[in-house]
Amino acid sequence: MLFVLPYVLLLALFGLFPVGYAVALAVSTPEGGFAGVANFVAVITDYRLPDSLVNVGAYVLIWLLALMVFVVGLALLTHQRFHGFSKVARFAFYLPGALAGSAAVLVWMFMLDPTVSPAAGLLNAVGIETFTQSTAPGHLALIFAVIAFWTGAGGWIVIMYGALNNIPTDLVEAAQVDGAGPLRIAWSIQLPLIRKWVAYMLIISFATGTQLFVEPQLLASATFGGVSESWSVNQLSLIYAFQYGDFNRAAALNVGLLALALIVAVFVIGKVKLFDTEA
Amino acid sequence: MAVTNNALDVTAEKTTPVGRQQRWVARLTPSWMIGTALWWVIVLGFMLFFVVPVLWLLLAPTKSDHSLVHEFWLSVGGWTDLSTAWNHLLAYQDGVILTWLGNSLLYSLGTMVIAVIACMLAGYGLAVMEFRGRKTILLLTMIVMMMPNAVLVLPLYLQAELMGTAGTPWAVILPMAMYPFGVYMVFIYYSTNLPRSIIDASRIDGCNEWGTFTRIALPLGTPAVALVSFFSFTSSWNNYFLPFVMLPQTDQYPVTVGLNNLLTSTPAFNPTVGSSGLSIYRPELALATLMAVVPVLIIFLFNQRALVSGMLAGANKE
Numbered sequence: 119m120l121f122v123l124p125y126v127l128l129l130a131l132f133g134l135f136p137v138g139y140a141v142a143l144a145v146s147t148p149e150g151g152f153a154g155v156a157n158f159v160a161v162i163t164d165y166r167l168p169d170s171l172v173n174v175g176a177y178v179l180i181w182l183l184a185l186m187v188f189v190v191g192l193a194l195l196t197h198q199r200f201h202g203f204s205k206v207a208r209f210a211f212y213l214p215g216a217l218a219g220s221a222a223v224l225v226w227m228f229m230l231d232p233t234v235s236p237a238a239g240l241l242n243a244v245g246i247e248t249f250t251q252s253t254a255p256g257h258l259a260l261i262f263a264v265i266a267f268w269t270g271a272g273g274w275i276v277i278m279y280g281a282l283n284n285i286p287t288d289l290v291e292a293a294q295v296d297g298a299g300p301l302r303i304a305w306s307i308q309l310p311l312i313r314k315w316v317a318y319m320l321i322i323s324f325a326t327g328t329q330l331f332v333e334p335q336l337l338a339s340a341t342f343g344g345v346s347e348s349w350s351v352n353q354l355s356l357i358y359a360f361q362y363g364d365f366n367r368a369a370a371l372n373v374g375l376l377a378l379a380l381i382v383a384v385f386v387i388g389k390v391k392l393f394d395t396e397a
Numbered sequence: 398m399a400v401t402n403n404a405l406d407v408t409a410e411k412t413t414p415v416g417r418q419q420r421w422v423a424r425l426t427p428s429w430m431i432g433t434a435l436w437w438v439i440v441l442g443f444m445l446f447f448v449v450p451v452l453w454l455l456l457a458p459t460k461s462d463h464s465l466v467h468e469f470w471l472s473v474g475g476w477t478d479l480s481t482a483w484n485h486l487l488a489y490q491d492g493v494i495l496t497w498l499g500n501s502l503l504y505s506l507g508t509m510v511i512a513v514i515a516c517m518l519a520g521y522g523l524a525v526m527e528f529r530g531r532k533t534i535l536l537l538t539m540i541v542m543m544m545p546n547a548v549l550v551l552p553l554y555l556q557a558e559l560m561g562t563a564g565t566p567w568a569v570i571l572p573m574a575m576y577p578f579g580v581y582m583v584f585i586y587y588s589t590n591l592p593r594s595i596i597d598a599s600r601i602d603g604c605n606e607w608g609t610f611t612r613i614a615l616p617l618g619t620p621a622v623a624l625v626s627f628f629s630f631t632s633s634w635n636n637y638f639l640p641f642v643m644l645p646q647t648d649q650y651p652v653t654v655g656l657n658n659l660l661t662s663t664p665a666f667n668p669t670v671g672s673s674g675l676s677i678y679r680p681e682l683a684l685a686t687l688m689a690v691v692p693v694l695i696i697f698l699f700n701q702r703a704l705v706s707g708m709l710a711g712a713n714k715e
Contacts (some may be wrong), residue, residue: 120518121526121610122518122534124514124519125580128511129538130574131575132549133549133575136549136552139552140555143555146634197434204440207440210448211444211447213697215693216631217451217454219635219637221689224656224660224682224683225450225451226450228454234465234587235470236470271447318539323542325545326545331637332637335641336656340661356551356642359551359554372548372552375548379545382526383541383543384540
């Protein structure tokens, strides 16, 4: 019992307490009185919220589609043949994970600047000549999805590859004997057997995606107003806290995000049963 | 070497002594070759997508801004340009970049030490002992582990404002040391790798709980210590949101937040900033970015195995 004490203290102080405090703030007035749902109504009717929701929604949608198609595709491909080279390839996919966070955003700002980008030819081909054109508001959801995919996909490919390795080889061999080609095997045997992991990846990524903060915040600082300071929902809640000093409304908006994350977490643990640790 | 497409005949293959080669030839069907060609196109294409930006970042600091714009991106610069970029970067706010790197190191190592101690103890306790509240702690651990870190940042900030700890290093170190993923990894590690009989034997030999942990479990748990250290260090080193919110003073920034500060004072992406004699251009910015990722990049390069096995911690349990 004493063994778990330090961790339980940390968990209570920096997990449970802040969440409880945020909920308490969200239903209070700045003077400390009970506010009911007033703070929630105020943030929901904020004119910036619909834009933020659409932005984050578009970003999450693009990102999840990319993850679903390319992570599963690349895991299947590198699982299928040339095992020596595939290992190298998987490491290459995984490497950008080291640059997660602000470094990745900076690197991609260079990649999107046609004057220095190695892919300048590609950018020019789609009619982009300047950095301002690259980071036009209509491109941002796609850009943030590319950055998130670039840093995170490799880790998921490794996980999917591990899941593919767990499929008994005699199952695949039996299908081969029955004359199934690689496509058929992927579609009818491998995909159904790793479906649970794909679902897990999408759900977790959905939860992470709704919390988008670093990418739009950095791009907003670099472009000085080129990118809206309330591009994502998390940025908007920070505007409430820092610019208006309105902790109650900031907390109300955050409680919405918290509830979403909590629902997702409980769903994964309860429904998907990936972490059935007591087995 | 009579290699023709007739070798498609699979029945012949098994009877010949050179079966291995025949079998290889037997796969040379048109569809197999198209498949292989596609395989290389797709896999190499994605390798380029993932690796080119990293390569660019490694090369950019060795070049002048002029050659970044006018030379082929794979060209290698020289020491002169690298040292120019280095001197410019060090001149920025009296070498504040070194302060940021030092801060990053302090926060990440501080987090790592506390997280490793707390995770090893808790993971072990949860794996080998029965006590009231054990299931609740496990469930809470998994719930918090599944929740994105970012969602707790604002509540943590509000809490720090309440307690007056905002602006101190502890406001970032302690929350980051609360590391449910680490507890879960250690828990899985001890549940699968530490036979009950060893613990029972040590108890019979007169070891108390603490002795069993320090003399038996901890020496056997070094791989878990390594895993938690790597993951905790890299995730706190890369953390941006929490220190951004908690630490208001420039000289307290970790390097991730420092990069943001550099960005706002360079004309690299926004010409309207104007050159205020700061000399922070693209090579300097690239050098700062590279310095910010080098520790984690090294960890990634030399600990691939450990990192991959950690990522699979959940998968293997399946």
